[in-house]
Amino acid sequence: MLNFFQLIIIYAGIYALMAIGQNCITGNTGMLSLCHAGFFCIGSYATGIICKTLGLSFWLSLPVAAICSAVVGFLIGVPTLRLKGDYLCIATLGLGEIIRNIATNMNPVGLMSIPRAELFGYQFSSRNKVTFILLVWFFVLVAYILFRQLSHSRIGRAMTAVREDEVAAQSNGINVAKYKIGAFTLGAAIGGTAGCFATAYTLTVQPSSYTFMVSVMVLCMVVLGGMGNLLGVIVGAFIIEFIQYFPQLVGLSSVIPAQATQIIYGLCLVVLMIWRPQGILGRDKYRYGDPRSAKERLVSFFRRGEKKGGKA
Amino acid sequence: MKILETENLSRIFGGVVAVNDVNFSVYEGMVNGLIGPNGAGKTTLFNQITGMDKPTRGKIMFDGKDITGLPAWKISRLGIARTFQNIRLYRELTVVENVMMGLHFKVGSDPFKGRFAQAVKSYFCASKENRELYAQAMEWLSFFGMESEAQEFARNLPYGRQRELEIARALAAEPKVLFLDEPAAGMNPAETEHLMGIVDKIKKHGITVVLIEHDMKLVMNICDNITVLSFGQKIAEGSPEEIRSNPLVIEAYLGREDD
Ligand SMILES: Nc1ncnc2c1ncn2[C@@H]1O[C@H](COP(=O)(O)OP(=O)(O)OP(=O)(O)O)[C@@H](O)[C@H]1O
Ligand SMILES: [Mg+2]
Secondary structure (H helix, E strand, O other): OHHHHHHHHHHHHHHHHHHHHHHHHHHHOOOOOOOHHHHHHHHHHHHHHHHHHOOOOHHHHHHHHHHHHHHHHHHHHOOOOOOOHHHHHHHHHHHHHHHHHHHHHHOOOOEOOOOOEEEOOEEEOOOOHHHHHHHHHHHHHHHHHHHHHHHHOHHHHHHHHHHHOHHHHHHOOOOHHHHHHHHHHHHHHHHHHHHHHHHHHHOOEOHHHOOHHHHHHHHHHHHHHOOOOHHHHHHHHHHHHHHHHHHHHOOOOOOOOOOHHHHHHHHHHHHHHHHOOOOOOOOOOOOOOOOOOHHHHHHHHHHHOOOOOOOO | OEEEEEEEEEEEEOOEEEEEEEOOEEEOOOEEEEEOOOOOOHHHHHHHHOOOOOOOEEEEEEOOEEOOOOOHHHHHHHOEEEOOOOOOOOOOOEHHHHHHHHOHHHHOOOOOOOHHHHHHHHHHOHHHHHHHHHHHHHHHHHHOOOHHHOOOEHHHOOHHHHHHHHHHHHHHOOOOEEEEEOOOOOOOHHHHHHHHHHHHHHHHOOOEEEEEOOOHHHHHHHOOEEEEEEOOEEEEEEOHHHHHOOHHHHHHHHOOOOO
């Protein structure tokens, strides 16, 4: 039981990284993309190849995974630039599947028995989950701080402007294409690092695990937690992973079929769309220059949700 | 003096000639009116000048430079700002953040630094920069008497206020020319009155204004020079008095007398 709890926390951390990346693309910049599984795949393979085939350190594979995914994100961002909404969604979905199919065709078995990550002689093993939790969540914290800074800066505001109204953004001198490609690149990079940790934990890379369902799950986390709200998407990652491992947690994995979790996702989303369409924590609530204190803001949040802004 | 000029500018949408060989002039320091019946091609002309639509043929000269075919974001950075006929605000941002967006490229325009370097600096010094932008944005809001609504979401503003916020956002970039597409549309007489005062203040600020408007009282009152479009063609240009008595203009608006 405790074991499964720890497992959920680890996977929630890995997927929180994915969700932060997806949030950069969908939540902040407003592009409905469905290829995060592809970035996850590339990050996983980068780590697998570097640690096993080349025999190099896990810590080297971390930036390499991020850079490889970022390059692919850039390459996906450029041709899909002019697409919006459902068109973008379908195009990126296809590109994500292409990545998985390339991986499958090269080697359908994937990589096995990848060496463990090491730090000063200490090996991060899946048997000692607590240290792994610390490792993953340390990087979630780093990503959170970096992306929070981004969304609170002038650059992040410009990304939001692109999401809100592209034409108006152009009239404010924003090179929309550059911001869209930039968001894709950053989002992909962080998705790649998530893949890196997944490999370090399972020590295997299997191409069959980067299906389109993974991308959908990550998108669900963002929608569930609140578009553009970094804390929200981390909460979203927790909830989705909890649902995913719930049968195992209560020891009913032999009774409840794996597909049941997908039904629960669907139910969760439907209920949420009725009860709280803006996501559990709502949209990004950062407002520059809000003179109210954090406490006042919290009170007003619970009092009337995010329906109407407060008076200055 | 002409600050902006179009030469034989045309735009053809399939079979519709929306703008037909128009030579449109904008005079520096004046309020330039652009009027014409519905569908005359006024908005299309604005879109072409601001780079949001590509001309089928013709040339656009701004400040002695040929800006034909430049992307919209570059044209904005050269000093052309605009508002839209159907309001385009960042609805999920607050009022003050909308104006801060208008200031966006003023930060990145240091000629000694690349824009990327500037973006990196903006990232690391976000809170300092935000404080500066916030102070400047509040100044623009006080120009419109909107400081008390600074933390309101743009989508929650009443319609007339939204139109003014759009002007504030455009003005924040301190453009050389400001294009206003039907700013008084949907405003009540009191709000229109307020708007006239604002346009006057903008003019005194030294910013050239180009104004599309259907409200003739407003146009005749505040414009120094008026251009009339009808079915994509320029049919008249001159002072308000000249336009008022021009038989071609009367015909365009009211139809021919012997019809
Ligand atoms: N994107 C487009 N595709 C096809 N036709 C268009 C397009 N944009 C404008 N038109 C046509 O061009 C003509 C001019 O339109 P425009 O919007 O410029 O008129 P306007 O003078 O601004 O009118 P209004 O006073 O109603 O705003 C109209 O006949 C319109 O139907
Ligand atoms: Mg129009």
